[in-house]
Amino acid sequence: MEHVEMIRTQADQLRTLMAQRLGLKRGSLARRVARAGRRLPSGVRNDIATVAEAEKIASNPKLAVRLDANTIKSSYDRAAVHLRAIDVADRRKGMALSILGSMAFNFLAAMTLLLVVLRWRGLI
Numbered sequence: 001m002e003h004v005e006m007i008r009t010q011a012d013q014l015r016t017l018m019a020q021r022l023g024l025k026r027g028s029l030a031r032r033v034a035r036a037g038r039r040l041p042s043g044v045r046n047d048i049a050t051v052a053e054a055e056k057i058a059s060n061p062k063l064a065v066r067l068d069a070n071t072i073k074s075s076y077d078r079a080a081v082h083l084r085a086i087d088v089a090d091r092r093k094g095m096a097l098s099i100l101g102s103m104a105f106n107f108l109a110a111m112t113l114l115l116v117v118l119r120w121r122g123l124i
Helices: 002-022 029-039 042-058 069-085 088-121
Strands: none
Touching: 002 029, 002 042, 002 069, 029 042, 042 069
16 A cells, blocks of 8 residues: 555656656646657656556556556656756756757848849849
């Protein structure tokens, strides 16, 4: 019975970490993993999916006996370590720099195209 409570606690902690670090605040754990998509490595997604599946199975007392607590704990540990290592501020800076970089490239490409057209028309 203590394994069932441990699994629920671990799932709740993963939900909290995903809300804090990835901004995924709604839905079940499986739904949050699906929405995270490529923001999480496949191994971490699989680990969180394992905990989500164990949480679902733990709600049935007859099936809860079949759960392996060590496997679930190691999956939880790997996922929690990865989620705690995510730096939210760094992700925001990276996204802002990515947007600014693409805008700068588009501006340079447009100016180059403008100069080529002006040269071709003989206006320069």
